Amino acid sequence: MTSTVDVTVLADLLRRAAKAEILPRFRRLGQDDVRAKSEATDLVTEADEQAERMIKAEAVQLWPSALFLGEESVAADPDLLGSLEHADLAIVVDPVDGTFNFAAGIPAFGVMASVISAGETVAGIIYDPMGDDWVMAEKGGGAWLRRPDGGAERLSVAAPVGLEHMVGMASTGYLPKEKRAEVLGNLAKVRFLTNYRCAAHEYRTFAGGHVHYLMYNKLMPWDHLAGTLIAKEAGAYAARFDGSPYLPHHLDGGLLITPDKASWDVLRSEVFTV
Template identity: 35%
Template sequence: MTIGLTGPVSAILQQASNRAIMPRYQSLSADQIDAKAADDVVTIADKEAELILAEGLASLLPEAAIVGEEAAHADPALLNRLGDALCWIIDPIDGTNNYAAGKPPFGVMVALSQAGETVAGWIYDPLSGRLAHAHHGAGAFIGEDRITAQTTGAQPPIAAISLVFMDPAKRQAMKDHIAPHYTLTDIPRCAAEQYPRLVLGVNDCSIFERTLAWDHAAGVLFVNEAGGMAARPDGRAYRVDEAHLPGLIGAASPQLWEELAFRLAAV
């Protein structure tokens, strides 16, 4: 059972944080930050942390493929490994723009998939030490404590809607037809924080346009195993080997998910 991997994986996450991430936090020089795409950066800490994570995870399951965000950026052919029998998926620093600016939130995300289905995920917050993790069929946890998703209880529900990667027409449709039914809150620009907020009673629902495996594999499993719901807008399960497809809804309860999916289908 993957829950037995949590101790070793946690140690590897902490090692990456202690050696590569936290020593450089709020002390990066300009030459240690590179533009990777429009409104997206990578730092020396991302690259060093990914190497530490990849080496450590490979020692746990040598038979598993490894797909890291930075390695896949350098060699997109690695994305073909996401459907392998076993695959480690690594986001060395999620929320890199925040990290590079010297502010929270940011986190480290690791998932293990089996033939395209996420079977375990770990989300580590280096600043607080919080480890959120989930295991297919075995529940969701913060540290050693099993957790159940909580709604905020607010009316209207609180929504964090990511408009960043939507085209202008879709962005406007969201503002016109979805936003009026919710109390909107700022997105943290960090899936490692956004998914836990759906479970911890901070936010009720979220819409994501871009669904890259390293951003969403661990978080989707965490929400679902906690009793919330995260799925494609048509209700299909999220698969890491379909991470090129747009659109994903996360919610603190199945009812909240269904209400948002119904509204989204009418847009």
């Protein structure tokens, strides 16, 4: 259900870009290779830009009918973002998710891509350059951990647990200040809260059944489309804070992902009261 985009070819392209443009620069960035965008913690590196350039160059040759939407392309031309809602076919790419970690020499970053067809996410890929494997999903086909040697393992979310036993991840930095304080106080009700500063690894951890919730407020498509589809194909329940489905063109409204609807309802009413 991926229209004309071959997901295995796209996955291999992400891997080749990582090996050519990202890994050779890890812990080898020069002072001029890292720049701030919107704020001091919102970074772009030479690896982000060169990896996206490589992915885009090949993608537009392979799938010329698809809109290509990359994080760094949008940073250069914000008007591109509005094209996604009306595209018949689109490929959305985050060349280095977790750029802060990458720039700091922390080995928790990933390369993500999703395929959008007629306004719906139909495929998602998260490649881990350090582990050299992918977490992938196509709509209706389940979520899988796939390795370059052909090995594959089907993924499933964790079994639901009570609120006091929940372990998960929440990105509270983009909540309004007064709501952030309220939510952080409410998080004392769960067992554990963490944040990897890398949605790619947070989605992989969730889809592998290791945590019970993910929460995000800012919804840029390259950060969440692939991971949300993978989570849902692994059995998760996902919705924006008002209970509506998360769609490719949504940029706000929050996102809460849990193993089932009952867990979502409890977290929404008891913790994420935004």
